[in-house]
Amino acid sequence: MTATLTRRRGLVALLVLVVLSTNLLAACGAGLDENASGEQVYNARCSSCHRKDLSGGIGPALGPGSEAVDRPLEYYEITINSGKGRMPSFGSSLTDEQISRVIDYVIAFQDGS
């Protein structure tokens, strides 16, 4: 095998590795911008269980007409920070600002705005 061929194989392997790890990061939702809007946080971290339209799936519905509408703000903060039942906690993976933005987004969605 020539030296050129070996080097080219090395490059291809490197490229495959870069593509794979980028996809993995995206799948984990890593790289969520610190300034991400409430909607972006919701779509990245919540919609897989509560659905994009908040109609519920693995997690209960959060949208208009759901029980979540009557919950106090504190309940949202505790549930999202600490998790509940099958819902994971987000206190260490989201900043306080991201959590407050995602709550604003959910409440605005309930109000139809």
Ligand code: HEC
């Ligand atoms: C892995 C699935 C999953 C993810 C991801 C998830 N949730 Fe949940 N969520 C649940 C489940 C399951 C419950 C019900 C927990 C219980 O009552 O035992 C729940 C409950 C809630 C509740 C309380 C609803 C109520 O009426 O009691 C709120 C609010 C909520 N989730 C918001 C969020 C937000 C905001 C995010 C994203 C930051 C999120 N969830 C991400 C599964 C998930």
